[in-house]
Amino acid sequence: xxxxxxxxxxxxxxxxxxxxxxxxxxxxxxxxxxxxxxxxxxxxxxxxxxxxxxxxxxxxxxxxxxxxxxxxxxxxxxxxxxxxxxxxxxxxxxxxxxxxxxxxxxxxxxxxxxxxxxxxxxxxxxxxxxxxxxxxxxxxxxxxxxxxxxxxxxxxxxxxxxxxxxxxxxxxxxxxxxxxxxxxxxxxxxxxxxxxxxxxxxxxxxxxxxxxxxxxxxxxxxxxxxxxxxxxxxxxxxxxxxxxxxxxxxxxxx
Amino acid sequence: xxxxxxxxxxxxxxxxxxxxxxxxxxxxxxxxxxxxxxxxxxxxxxxxxxxxxxxxxxxxxxxxxxxxxxxxxxxxxxxxxxxxxxxxxxxxxxxxxxxxxxxxxxxxxxxxxxxxxxxxxxxxxxxxxxxxxxxxxxxxxxxxxxxxxxxxxxxxxxxxxxxxxxxxxxxxxxxxxxxxxxxxxxxxxxxxxxxxxxxxxxxxxxxxxxxxxxxxxxxxxxxxxxxxxxxxxxxxxxxxxxxxxxxxxxxxxxxxxxxxxxxxxxxxxxxxxxxxxxxxxxxxxxxxxxxxxxxxxxxxxxxxxxxxxxxxxxxxxxxxxxxxxxxxxxxxxxxx
Numbered sequence: 001x002x003x004x005x006x007x008x009x010x011x012x013x014x015x016x017x018x019x020x021x022x023x024x025x026x027x028x029x030x031x032x033x034x035x036x037x038x039x040x041x042x043x044x045x046x047x048x049x050x051x052x053x054x055x056x057x058x059x060x061x062x063x064x065x066x067x068x069x070x071x072x073x074x075x076x077x078x079x080x081x082x083x084x085x086x087x088x089x090x091x092x093x094x095x096x097x098x099x100x101x102x103x104x105x106x107x108x109x110x111x112x113x114x115x116x117x118x119x120x121x122x123x124x125x126x127x128x129x130x131x132x133x134x135x136x137x138x139x140x141x142x143x144x145x146x147x148x149x150x151x152x153x154x155x156x157x158x159x160x161x162x163x164x165x166x167x168x169x170x171x172x173x174x175x176x177x178x179x180x181x182x183x184x185x186x187x188x189x190x191x192x193x194x195x196x197x198x199x200x201x202x203x204x205x206x207x208x209x210x211x212x213x214x215x216x217x218x219x220x221x222x223x224x225x226x227x228x229x230x231x232x233x234x235x236x237x238x239x240x241x242x243x244x245x246x247x248x249x250x251x252x253x254x
Numbered sequence: 255x256x257x258x259x260x261x262x263x264x265x266x267x268x269x270x271x272x273x274x275x276x277x278x279x280x281x282x283x284x285x286x287x288x289x290x291x292x293x294x295x296x297x298x299x300x301x302x303x304x305x306x307x308x309x310x311x312x313x314x315x316x317x318x319x320x321x322x323x324x325x326x327x328x329x330x331x332x333x334x335x336x337x338x339x340x341x342x343x344x345x346x347x348x349x350x351x352x353x354x355x356x357x358x359x360x361x362x363x364x365x366x367x368x369x370x371x372x373x374x375x376x377x378x379x380x381x382x383x384x385x386x387x388x389x390x391x392x393x394x395x396x397x398x399x400x401x402x403x404x405x406x407x408x409x410x411x412x413x414x415x416x417x418x419x420x421x422x423x424x425x426x427x428x429x430x431x432x433x434x435x436x437x438x439x440x441x442x443x444x445x446x447x448x449x450x451x452x453x454x455x456x457x458x459x460x461x462x463x464x465x466x467x468x469x470x471x472x473x474x475x476x477x478x479x480x481x482x483x484x485x486x487x488x489x490x491x492x493x494x495x496x497x498x499x500x501x502x503x504x505x506x507x508x509x510x511x512x513x514x515x516x517x518x519x520x521x522x523x524x525x526x527x528x529x530x531x532x533x534x535x536x537x538x539x540x541x542x543x544x545x546x547x548x549x550x551x552x553x554x555x556x557x558x559x560x561x562x563x564x565x566x567x568x569x570x571x572x573x574x575x576x577x578x579x580x581x582x583x584x585x586x587x588x589x590x
Contacts, residue, residue: 046481071487073487075485079486080484081482082481085482088345089339089345089532090532092532095474095532102471102488103488107469108472110470110535151486
């Protein structure tokens, strides 16, 4: 599955947020989206599943425009996981995952045994046994993200779109969530996520896309950032990207 | 988890049956539960089970319509309140959130002012309630805000307009006979509900309850954020519209035949979520059973506690308000 974004522009009233942007995402890619506040990251992520209508350009999956797909059809290709999710009525972890099956049910249908069995498979896959019987408001932020990812898998979505999945998480949970996503990407899923932490992006991505002022200013691997001043320009201060002795890539602000 | 919730729903169902049988016996002319079962068997099968004519008449013609009404409206108000709470993602919302109760109250007051028959009062109230919903939806769809928020805001405006109109009707009503009639009607009482009223609202309320029960899984998804629900692939607008229409039909019907019965639609959903589950697949049926039992029991108190019948709207508030405070304090403690 290839998601192609061509010549995408978007404006909030007169304010142009995205400007002729091109991007493609293939299976097995984990793309980290970097950029300052207001660079258009969230707008781009919300445009992909057509939550916003682009003013110009196309977004297509295997050459089929996303905006022409029915909601249910689209849900089988991609899942959008927003930054903060707090239901007024917190459901159990199992019920929350089960909700992902709704795109295969008709208006008046409830999930049955088949869907419940699939939930158990996904709990196995993501190793969520310890929290499976708990309520969403009693688990940690990182675990909550995992449940939302599990729900996306329940949808059969291949592309996971995550808006700042690591914000509000402590450091170990940040790593845990990104590592689990990395495991899924190795199995052929693809993922695009935004983050304000360049270090996390450098360590957990197959590609880094940097946005500034509504367009893409960098699109390449973490290794290509070593020795460049690209991050410095984006964040407006001197940042060095270096490879550690163990082979990892990190950034160090001066 | 699910098995526990399911068994609790079944228990509540059985409790409801017991409540129905017991309350059919309560009143000036007391009949024990076994007697009630015999009356019902005699009524259904036509065979003689030893119950006399008086008992048959009291139970089948006087109490049965009233208890059927309290069961139906209790169940309806509870599930309607729960639906509104989930649609608006707010546990403090009650069935009158969109102003349909105010509109229906205005319809009833106007009909009483014009001296229309009891049946016409109900019909006018029902029509006013539904008309208010159409008005609210039309205005809300023209705003550029998120749909749920604009519905609430427009609902508030429409609600206060209709409340003012009701006050105006009261102002110009004859203070000797019409004004008391309006005031008494709006207090909420099941004393005036007869078989005619049941025939009028029974079918729409029952159908709405069934539709909401069948739709319960999708209503779960409405309580997520708009982006999440759409990401899962649910047409939130359609589900929300059907849910709101059903909940409104119930609310308007209730006001049309029994005036304002508050609190049921607010506290029963809370209790059923606390005791059963947040999952509407279980909390909806439990609200239905709980609401039916609660309103029927309160109505028993209303008609049997004193010589003069106490309007049920007053009693539900007496019970509901302190209970709500209890919930509020409980939640504060929980958060801290």
